Amino acid sequence: MAEPLLRVHDLRTYFYSEAGVARSVDGVSFEIAPGETVGLVGESGCGKSVTALSLLRLIRPPGRIEPGSEITFDSKNLATIDEKSMRAIRGARISMVFQEPMTALNPVFTVGDQIAEVVRIHGAGSKREAWDRAVKMLETVGIPAPAQRANEYPHQLSGGMRQRVVIAMALVMNPALVIADEPTTALDVTIQAQILELLADLQKQFGTSILLITHDLGVVAESVSRVIVMYGGEVVEEAPVRELFAAAHHPYTEGLLGAMPQVGQERERLATIPGSVPPPTAWPTGCRFHDRCPYAWDRCAAEHPPLYQIGGGHVSRCHLADEPQRRAEKHEPLVVMAAASGGARTS
Amino acid sequence: MSSSVRGPLSRLFAVRSARWAIVVIGLLTLGALIGWFVIGQKANYQPDIVGLKNARPSLSHPFGTDQFSRDVFARVLTGAAISLSIGALAVVFATVVGATYGLVAGYFGGRADTVMMRVLDGLMSIPRVLLLVAVLTVSHPGLAGLILLLGATGWFTVARLVRAEVLTIREADFIAAARALGASSRATIWRHLLPNVAAPVIVSATLGVGNVIALEAGLSYLGIGAQPPTPSWGSIFLDGVPYGLTAWWVLLFPGLAIVATVLSFNILGDALRDVLDPRQVHVARPLPESAREI
Numbered sequence: 074m075a076e077p078l079l080r081v082h083d084l085r086t087y088f089y090s091e092a093g094v095a096r097s098v099d100g101v102s103f104e105i106a107p108g109e110t111v112g113l114v115g116e117s118g119c120g121k122s123v124t125a126l127s128l129l130r131l132i133r134p135p136g137r138i139e140p141g142s143e144i145t146f147d148s149k150n151l152a153t154i155d156e157k158s159m160r161a162i163r164g165a166r167i168s169m170v171f172q173e174p175m176t177a178l179n180p181v182f183t184v185g186d187q188i189a190e191v192v193r194i195h196g197a198g199s200k201r202e203a204w205d206r207a208v209k210m211l212e213t214v215g216i217p218a219p220a221q222r223a224n225e226y227p228h229q230l231s232g233g234m235r236q237r238v239v240i241a242m243a244l245v246m247n248p249a250l251v252i253a254d255e256p257t258t259a260l261d262v263t264i265q266a267q268i269l270e271l272l273a274d275l276q277k278q279f280g281t282s283i284l285l286i287t288h289d290l291g292v293v294a295e296s297v298s299r300v301i302v303m304y305g306g307e308v309v310e311e312a313p314v315r316e317l318f319a320a321a322h323h324p325y326t327e328g329l330l331g332a333m334p335q336v337g338q339e340r341e342r343l344a345t346i347p348g349s350v351p352p353p354t355a356w357p358t359g360c361r362f363h364d365r366c367p368y369a370w371d372r373c374a375a376e377h378p379p380l381y382q383i384g385g386g387h388v389s390r391c392h393l394a395d396e397p398q399r400r401a402e403k404h405e406p407l408v409v410m411a412a413a414s415g416g417a418r419t420s
Numbered sequence: 421m422s423s424s425v426r427g428p429l430s431r432l433f434a435v436r437s438a439r440w441a442i443v444v445i446g447l448l449t450l451g452a453l454i455g456w457f458v459i460g461q462k463a464n465y466q467p468d469i470v471g472l473k474n475a476r477p478s479l480s481h482p483f484g485t486d487q488f489s490r491d492v493f494a495r496v497l498t499g500a501a502i503s504l505s506i507g508a509l510a511v512v513f514a515t516v517v518g519a520t521y522g523l524v525a526g527y528f529g530g531r532a533d534t535v536m537m538r539v540l541d542g543l544m545s546i547p548r549v550l551l552l553v554a555v556l557t558v559s560h561p562g563l564a565g566l567i568l569l570l571g572a573t574g575w576f577t578v579a580r581l582v583r584a585e586v587l588t589i590r591e592a593d594f595i596a597a598a599r600a601l602g603a604s605s606r607a608t609i610w611r612h613l614l615p616n617v618a619a620p621v622i623v624s625a626t627l628g629v630g631n632v633i634a635l636e637a638g639l640s641y642l643g644i645g646a647q648p649p650t651p652s653w654g655s656i657f658l659d660g661v662p663y664g665l666t667a668w669w670v671l672l673f674p675g676l677a678i679v680a681t682v683l684s685f686n687i688l689g690d691a692l693r694d695v696l697d698p699r700q701v702h703v704a705r706p707l708p709e710s711a712r713e714i
Contacts, residue, residue: 118501129600131596131599131600134530160602160603160604162602163501163601163602164600164602164603167600168600168601169591169594169597169601169602171596171597172593174591176592176593176594177593177596177597178594178597179598179611179612179615179616180594180616181615181616181618182611182615190603190611191601192601194601194602194603194607239597242597242601243601255525260569262704276638389449
């Protein structure tokens with residue numbers, strides 16, 4: 074890989090609550106190359122969004138980025154630079170597209186105002202120039218009659234148009250990296266496709282890198298080149314997108330893929346991964362996925378797996394890499410057995 | 421395009437009761453201006469303390485005269501200036517203090533919020549009327565002092581209201597988005613928080629004006645509000661009480677003025693609440709033609 078645009082090394086973001094220390098992001102490392110689109114995938118509660126907010130250093134007390142975490146960007150460590158320098162990076166060099174276009178726009182200002190504000194914050198032009206840039210950006214993101222639309226309020230736009238406005242706000246300063254946190258989750262499927270296409274177009278046009286956060290592997294399949302799978306605040310697998318779909322290694326990734334609906338597949342019910350993500354205050358010992366894993370054996374509960382190299386650019390945090398013959402011994406995961414025995418006791 | 425969407429003001433005028441309230445408040449304001457600039461000190465003029473004492477309403481004295489032969493109409497107009505400005509200024513003062521307090525507590529949260537809210541709980545536990553009566557009986561702070569006192573004891577509920585609103589809006593995605601795009605704390609508060617808490621604050625301030633005017637009338641009636649011969653509605657009313665059974669007009673007209681004002685501000689406040697409530701906007705507002713799906 075060429076010199077990466079962003080290099081995250083051992084990022085740890087902990088929240089200190091009365092219930093204990095929530096290790097929401099716990100030693101995450103990855104890189105993003107210039108112009109690359111990377112997918113960050115996982116269930117709710119596995120640390121995707123906290124990772125994204127950490128990159129922009131938007132973690133608020135009682136949360137904090139632990140000392141020793143490195144977020145190298147523009148040859149600076151974003152984990153430690155002062156707030157003023159960080160503000161200059163937010164929106165200008167790294168920006169973010171939020172999930173809910175309904176709530177990501179301020180209801181009391183026109184959309185033109187809100188895009189122009191980003192330009193003004195970064196001191197990139199007069200009021201007039203900022204407005205012109207906002208209108209131009211609205212046109213770029215495919216909003217018809219942008220000069221008129223700029224004068225409208227968010228509630229006057231449809232969901233799809235609002236998300237385009239949110240994207241316009243994120244891109245107006247031509248940032249090097251855009252973090253898109255579930256940008257299509259709140260939209261209709263047809264609009265989803267349009268928005269993904271728009272992101273891909275804009276990326277080609279501006280050479281922006283995109284970190285696409287999603288729980289939807291379908292979205293990942295059509296828009297990214299590399300996928301990072303997170304579970305329990307850790308990276309559990311990372312692979313080029315084709316390889317991931319063809320030969321996922323980690324049982325969690327396997328489970329996610331199995332839970333995807335597929336055209337032409339006759340199945341009465343979708344497969345699920347049993348159980349749910351444990352609370353970040355109490356990750357299981359050993360492999361954090363072992364209680365939900367259909368292959369887990371005693372080693373998994375005892376020994377925390379490292380990231381094993383599987384192939385070129387493909388790593389997996391699973392002991393199966395060490396003992397591949399275990400893959401033949403599929404069984405019910407621990408959570409299912411616990412639930413079954415618990416049920417037997419009560420009846 | 422956007423001309424088809426009506427703003428809150430025109431929607432306010434569409435409510436009949438609100439229209440009446442605005443007309444009444446407009447007339448009272450006009451009367452207050454006349455009372456202040458045209459009548460002024462003449463409200464205390466005593467033309468004939470024997471012949472015109474407690475004279476019935478007539479063409480030359482439409483509201484009659486009081487026990488000192490002063491024209492009640494002139495006094496009610498000048499009283500409008502006094503009472504309305506006490507109401508307005510005290511509420512502005514209370515709203516600025518309360519909104520700032522609530523904004524700071526809500527936005528920064530954490531320990532600052534806890535301490536500020538406990539202090540507020542303490543202040544709210546002091547009975548307002550008793551405090552006012554005690555302070556005003558011991559000292560006569562004048563009109564400016566009265567306004568400050570009414571304001572200083574009237575901001576607690578605004579502070580709570582604003583804090584509660586800020587706590588909700590602070591978590592909104594557009595606040596996070598503003599920060600993610602590089603806005604400073606100050607810019608976030610000014611541009612994103614404040615405009616979004618404005619609606620409930622305007623409503624509470626409008627209701628507050630009526631409330632303060634009624635309170636001031638009560639204090640003046642107790643003889644500790646506006647001091648004689650300054651005519652506030654409460655003090656005119658007080659002047660009429662000894663002759664209340666015969667010279668009913670001295671009680672009736674300032675009383676009507678108080679009721680009309682308080683009622684108008686309450687109606688206007690309720691109408692503003694309906695009009696400014698964003699949840700009602702979607703219902704009341706027809707979808708503009710331009711809102712077609714892309």
